[in-house]
Amino acid sequence: MPRIPRNLIPGQYFHIMSQGINREYILQNDKDKRIYLKLMTKYSQEFYINTVAYCIMSNHVHMLIQAKQVGEISNFMRKLNGDYAIYYNKKHDRVGFVFRSRFKSKVIMSEKSLYQCIKYIHMNPVKANIVQNEGDYAFSSYKNFQNGFGLYSIEKLESMLNLDKEFSNRDFFIDDKEEGTFTQEIVYAYLERKNLTMAEMRESKNIKKEFLEELKKNNMIDKLNKSELAKIVNIARSNFYR
Numbered sequence: 001m002p003r004i005p006r007n008l009i010p011g012q013y014f015h016i017m018s019q020g021i022n023r024e025y026i027l028q029n030d031k032d033k034r035i036y037l038k039l040m041t042k043y044s045q046e047f048y049i050n051t052v053a054y055c056i057m058s059n060h061v062h063m064l065i066q067a068k069q070v071g072e073i074s075n076f077m078r079k080l081n082g083d084y085a086i087y088y089n090k091k092h093d094r095v096g097f098v099f100r101s102r103f104k105s106k107v108i109m110s111e112k113s114l115y116q117c118i119k120y121i122h123m124n125p126v127k128a129n130i131v132q133n134e135g136d137y138a139f140s141s142y143k144n145f146q147n148g149f150g151l152y153s154i155e156k157l158e159s160m161l162n163l164d165k166e167f168s169n170r171d172f173f174i175d176d177k178e179e180g181t182f183t184q185e186i187v188y189a190y191l192e193r194k195n196l197t198m199a200e201m202r203e204s205k206n207i208k209k210e211f212l213e214e215l216k217k218n219n220m221i222d223k224l225n226k227s228e229l230a231k232i233v234n235i236a237r238s239n240f241y242r
Contacts, residue, residue, distance in 0.1 A: 012066050012198065013052070013108035014073060015117045018081060019060040019100045026088055026098055027058050033139045036061065039083050047076040053117070055124045055140040062121040064108070070188060071195040077103045107184045109232070183224045187232050190214070202234040212239060 020026035027033050033056045040063075044051045050066035067073050085098035108114050125137040134142040190211055191201065201207045211233065215221050221240055230237045 012068060013114060013117075014065050014067065015106040015108060015121075016063040016065060016073070016077065016103055017060060017105075018077065018103040021097050021100045023059050023100070025058045026084075027056055027061070030138070032088070035087055036080075036084050037139065039080050043076050043079045043083075046079070047072045049073070049076050051141075053121045053141045055121045055137070057124055057128065057139075062124060064114075064117050064121055068197055069195065070191045070197070073105065105188075107188050109184060183228045184232065186215075186220065186224060187211075187229070198232075208233055208235050208239075 027036060036056055037054075040051060040054065043049070044065075048068070049072065051063055052066055053062075053064040055062045065073070065076075067076075081099050081103070088098050089095060108117060122134040122140055122142040125131050125140065126134055131137045134140065187201075190196075191198065194207075196207065201211065212221075212235075215224070226237050226240055229235075229240075
């Protein structure tokens, strides 16, 4: 396995999933998927979002993104899905919602989870019996890791993660579903409300103090995994009992 990425900061990577309303096939054909991919590229640049991996299916989309500011994810998704909804409604002469509620977001907390997520995203069309191999699907980033084109290339990813192993080796990706925990969700919900980065929280005693005070006020401390919480925010467990 490659060495631990020096700049894989927990909380900067997110697995995003967005689904059509009533699970409808809102990305029915190649043109629809190309339009969505074009918008994804446009707004990832506008909001400084690095789209590490993606897969555009017929009724939902998966993305693995890197964002230094948690708040920018909401702005990115609002513009992306909003513009696509305008296109879709005009095309089908309809009004109303196109996407099902708010997008789902899971935080990536480790190198292992990062690789799991990349594998999981690229395996979507295989598990849906659309293609036999990940590389046969036209609207995912799988080939990007091999050919260096599209939203993200292997060279950029290797540079970003300081990797020394090639992504062409399929065994490099662990085939296991990545999930965020309840404790992680609570931390990142706070960061999003306060428009903070994980690095800012981990480095600031005042931010951590305010966060803990809010947890205690809402009787949340005992509902969280204290060991995990201490590791995420870089704080001693003894602080939870003061």
